Amino acid sequence: MERKGGVDKSLPILLSSRFMVMLTQVRVDVAALGGSTTLAGRLAGEATRPALDEAIGRETSNAAILLDFGGVQLVTSSYFLGAFEWLWNSRVAREKELFPVLADVNPESRDEIELALKATGYRTLFWEPDQQKFRPFGLDRDATETYDRVVSLEQATATDLFRQDPRIQQTGWSNRLALLYEQRLLSRYKYGRQFVYVPLWR
Amino acid sequence: MIDLRLPFSAPKGAAQWEVDRKPKRTRMSQSFDPIDLFEIALQRGTATGGNLVGLGFSSALEFSALRYSRWRDSGEDLISSFPELERWPALTNLRALAAGCELLQPDQSRSLAYTQGPIRPGIKQFGTSPKDWEPGGILTQFQEQFRTALRSQGVGSGFASALAGALQEMMSNAAEHAVSPVRPVACFEVGQGTWALSVVDVGRGVLASLRENPRHKALGTEGEALEQALQPGVSRLPISGRGMGFSRVFKSLVDRRAVLRFRSGGAVATWEGVSPTHQTIHARALPVRSNGFRVRLGGPFNGA
Numbered sequence: 021m022e023r024k025g026g027v028d029k030s031l032p033i034l035l036s037s038r039f040m041v042m043l044t045q046v047r048v049d050v051a052a053l054g055g056s057t058t059l060a061g062r063l064a065g066e067a068t069r070p071a072l073d074e075a076i077g078r079e080t081s082n083a084a085i086l087l088d089f090g091g092v093q094l095v096t097s098s099y100f101l102g103a104f105e106w107l108w109n110s111r112v113a114r115e116k117e118l119f120p121v122l123a124d125v126n127p128e129s130r131d132e133i134e135l136a137l138k139a140t141g142y143r144t145l146f147w148e149p150d151q152q153k154f155r156p157f158g159l160d161r162d163a164t165e166t167y168d169r170v171v172s173l174e175q176a177t178a179t180d181l182f183r184q185d186p187r188i189q190q191t192g193w194s195n196r197l198a199l200l201y202e203q204r205l206l207s208r209y210k211y212g213r214q215f216v217y218v219p220l221w222r
Numbered sequence: 223m224i225d226l227r228l229p230f231s232a233p234k235g236a237a238q239w240e241v242d243r244k245p246k247r248t249r250m251s252q253s254f255d256p257i258d259l260f261e262i263a264l265q266r267g268t269a270t271g272g273n274l275v276g277l278g279f280s281s282a283l284e285f286s287a288l289r290y291s292r293w294r295d296s297g298e299d300l301i302s303s304f305p306e307l308e309r310w311p312a313l314t315n316l317r318a319l320a321a322g323c324e325l326l327q328p329d330q331s332r333s334l335a336y337t338q339g340p341i342r343p344g345i346k347q348f349g350t351s352p353k354d355w356e357p358g359g360i361l362t363q364f365q366e367q368f369r370t371a372l373r374s375q376g377v378g379s380g381f382a383s384a385l386a387g388a389l390q391e392m393m394s395n396a397a398e399h400a401v402s403p404v405r406p407v408a409c410f411e412v413g414q415g416t417w418a419l420s421v422v423d424v425g426r427g428v429l430a431s432l433r434e435n436p437r438h439k440a441l442g443t444e445g446e447a448l449e450q451a452l453q454p455g456v457s458r459l460p461i462s463g464r465g466m467g468f469s470r471v472f473k474s475l476v477d478r479r480a481v482l483r484f485r486s487g488g489a490v491a492t493w494e495g496v497s498p499t500h501q502t503i504h505a506r507a508l509p510v511r512s513n514g515f516r517v518r519l520g521g522p523f524n525g526a
Contacts, residue, residue, distance in 0.1 A: 056358030058365060060387035060471070063396025067355035069224050093383035096391055107462065128380065139455060140463040203241040 021217025043119075043207055043220065044083040048075045051091040054103070060096040072103065081116040082207070084220045090124035097136035108142045119204045119220050121154060123147035143203040145220060154221050156205050164170060166196040167219075170206060175218040177211075231472050255483060258490055261510045264300075270305030279343045279411040280420035280518045282313040284485070287422035290404070291513040294424070300523070316409065319345045342371040345409040350397045364408070365390045368419070371412040377523045381478060385417060392421040392517050398514065399458060400425030418520035424513045428486035434458040444487035445507045452484070452491060452503060476501050480521035487511045506513050 051057055051072050054064070076085060079176055085107060089095065107113050107120040125133060130146070137144060137158055145154040156167050169184065172177045178194035188196075197217045200206045206217045237379035249350040254262070254272055263269035274285060289300045301307050308314070309446030348354055350449040354361050363384045372382040389410060396406035402425030425431075430437040435438050441447045450456050457465035472493075476482065481491040488511030 053357060053360075054362075056362050056366060056384045058369060058383040058390070060365075060390035061355070063350060063352075063355045063397055064357075064390060066360065067352045067359070068357055071357055082485040093379060094387045096387055096471055098391065098394065101463045101466075128384070128470075128474070135466060135470065136463060204385060222490070 021131065026151050043218070044080065045086055046076050046080055047085050047086045047088055049091075050087055050095070054092075054099075057091060057093040059086075059092060059099045059103075061096070062102035065099035065104075068103045069106075076118070081118070083116075083118055084207075085118050087120060088124055089122065089126070089129060092126070092129055095125075095129045095132060098138070100133050100136045101140065105140070105142075108140070108144075110199045113156050115152040117145045117207065121145040121205060121220060122148070124149075144203055145205060159203075159205075163196065163200060166193070167200055167205060170197070170200070170217050171219045175216050177214045177216050179214065234516045252427055254316065255490070257281055257288065258485070258508055258510075260285070261288060261512065263325075264509065269304065271300075271307040271310070274307065274313075275309050275403055277310070277312060278413075278418055278520075279312045279316055279345075279409050280418040280520060282310065282316045283345070283407060283409045283422055284419040284516045284518055285313065286316065286407070287424055287516055288321055288512055291424050294403070295513075296507050312411075316345060317342065319343065342374070342413075343409060343411045344368060344371070345407065346393075347405050347407045348393055349405040355394075361390065361393060368412070371410070372417060372523070373524070375412055375414065377417075381523065384471050384474050385419070388475060388519065389419050389421070392419075396423045396464045396515065399431050401431070402426075402514065416520065416522055418518065420516070420518040422514060422516040423513065427513065427515055428489075431458045432456070435460050443489070443491040443507065444511065448484060448486050448489040448491050449505050450492070451486075452505070473501075475519065475521070477521070478521060480519055483516075483518040485516040485518075486514070 035203050050059070051067055053075060057066070062131075076083070079122060104120060107118055120134065123146075125146065132155065136142075141158075143156060143158040146157055148155045156164065159167060166181070167215065169181055176197070178190050178197055180192040181197070182188070182190040194215075197206065197208075197215070201215075201217060205220070207220060208215045208217045210216075256277060260269055260271070260274060274281070277285075285300075292298050294468060295484065340449075344367045346361065346365060348361055353359060356362075369382045369386040370390055371380065372385060377385075384509050389408060393406070393408050396402075396408075400406055400423035402423045404424060406421060406423035408419070408421045411417070426445065427447075428451045429441060429444045432441055432450060437460060438447075438450060438456070438458075441450060453465075455465040459465075476493055476495040479495070484491045484493075488508050489505060490508055491503060491505035493501065493503045
C-alpha cells in the first residue's frame with residue numbers, strides 16, 4: 021500500500037527538541053490519503069481512518085501531525101471533521117499527545133475548514149506561506165498574546181510569563197498556558213513542579 | 223432524509239428568503255417544477271407523461287424515486303399507467319445504466335439498450351458500507367467520473383471540484399440519514415454548456431429525521447422542516463460540528479448561476495442566484511407528498 025505519510029524532516033519547520041521534549045513531526049499527505057483531489061462527505065472522511073492510522077503510525081506518540089493539503093482542490097467541512105476530528109477530541113489522541121497542524125490549504129478549502137473549526141470550537145495552527153510561519157486560528161486577543169509570548173521565548177513557564185508581565189498573576193498565566201495546551205497549540209513537559217510549555221515549531 | 227444545511231452569509235439585507243409556511247392555497251404556475259406538476263396532476267387525475275419526455279437525467283432520477291414510492295405504497299407502476307413515458311430518452315437511458323438498481327427497476331423486468339449520445343451521464347447506487355466510501359473506492363471513482371466529464375467539456379478545475387464535492391456531500395448525507403428501504407441513487411449529466419446532478423432516496427424525509435433531535439422535536443410541517451434543514455448547523459444529531467453538509471460549496475454553486483432544488487415529503491425549496499449578493503431561497507408547501515428526500519442541482523458552465 022502506498023505510504024501516505026511518515027516522519028519528514030524536510031519541511032521548513034523545526035519542532036521542539038530541547039530539554040525533555042522530543043516532539044516528532046509526522047507529515048500526512050491528505051490528497052494521497054483520500055485518493056482524490058476533491059474530498060467531500062462525512063462518510064468518505066470517516067472511511068479514511070484506517071489509512072490515517074497507518075500514515076501516522078500506530079505506535080507514534082508525542083508528535084505534531086502535519087496535515088499537508090498540497091494538491092487538494094477542495095476539502096469540505098464535513099469530510100474534514102469525519103477524517104480528522106478525532107485528532108482534537110479523542111482520548112487516544114490525548115493520551116498519545118498528538119498535535120494536528122495544517123499546511124498548504126487553498127482558500128476554498130480553508131473556508132470550509134474554518135467553518136468546521138468554528139462550529140466545533142477547535143483551534144489549530146495554519147502554515148502561513150507569506151509569513152513563513154504557523155499562526156494559530158480561532159484564538160482571542162489574550163490567548164494570541166500568550167501564544168506569541170511563548171513563541172518568542174521558545175519555551176515558557178507561568179513563572180517566566182509572570183516575570184515578563186506581573187500585571188497578570190502567575191495563576192492567570194498558568195491557566196492561559198494550560199488552555200493553549202488543551203487546544204493542542206502548545207506541547208508541554210514537566211520540569212520540577214512546573215509545566216514548561218513549548219511551541220510545536222520554532 | 224438528507225441532512226442539508228446551507229449557510230447563508232450574503233451581506234445583510236442583500237438576500238431574500240421567501241418562505242410560505244402555510245399557504246392558503248396553492249396555484250399551478252410556471253414556477254412549479256415539471257415533476258411537481260406531474261405529481262399534482264396525478265393526484266387530480268389529470269396527469270399526462272408527455273410533459274416529462276424532454277427532461278434530462280436528473281429529472282428522470284427524481285421521477286424514478288416518485289415511481290418507486292408509488293409502486294411500493296399502492297402497487298401502481300407509473301410507466302405502465304403512462305406509456306408515453308417509454309419515449310422519455312433520459313429515463314430509458316438511466317434505467318439501462320442501472321439494471322440492478324431496485325429504485326429504478328422496481329419491477330425488475332425492463333432492460334433497455336443505452337446509446338451513448340452527446341450527454342455524458344453517470345449513475346450510482348450506494349449505501350453506508352465503509353468499503354464503498356474508502357479512498358479510491360467506487361464512490362471516489364464515481365465522483366472522479368463526474369469531474370472528468372466536466373473537465374472534458376472545458377470546465378475549470380476549481381468549479382469541477384466544487385461540483386464533484388457537492389455530489390459526494392449529498393450522497394454522504396443520503397446514505398447517512400435516509401433510513402431508506404432501498405439504497406439511495408445519484409446521477410450526473412454533463413452536456414454542452416450545462417451540467418446537472420441529482421441524489422434521491424425514498425426514506426423517511428426531512429421532518430421525521432430532524433425530529434430525532436430534541437431541539438427540533440416541535441417542528442410541525444414538512445415545509446418548516448425543509449426550511450430548517452437548509453440552515454447551517456441544523457442536523458438530526460445534537461452534536462456540534464454536524465449540519466454543515468453543503469456549507470460554502472453550495473453557495474459557490476449558486477454564485478455560478480446554479481439552481482438548487484430540494485424536495486421532501488410535501489414541501490419543495492429552490493435556491494437560485496446570480497451573484498453572492500443576489501440569491502433567493504424559496505420554500506413552499508405542495509398539495510401532494512411523497513416519500514424520501516430528493517436534491518437536484520443544475521446550471522450552465524459557460525466561462526466556468
